[in-house]
Amino acid sequence: SYVSPNLAAQLLGASIIEATAPEIPTQSPFSTLTPREADILPLLVKGYSNKEIARSLGISEKTIKYHLTHLLKKLGVRNRVEAALIASHHLRGDPRADLSSP
Helix, strand or coil, X not given: CCCCXXXXXXXXXXXXXXXXXXXXXXXXXXXHCCHHHHHHHHHHXXXXXXXXXXXXXXXXXXXXXXXXXXXXXXXXXXXXXXXXXXXXXXXXXXHHHCCCCC
């Protein structure tokens, strides 16, 4: 069967666009947090230091640093202040905390 050059170009162009389009996250990064990361987040929002978080949760400061590293990465933020800001919106149910939206 014959396909016109214009139609072939349109079909080919559409498939290239689909193949190269960035994948949009379907779930909130907050839903990917481990239970321990979720325990740490509200304490981070309250401004606790690593030492205070560790004492509050009964684990070592080194373990807190480990979890914070992964938590920051999952939320896509550079530091604890950004994480606390986004988390405070999330904990209040503020839509600005939905990092999965473009």
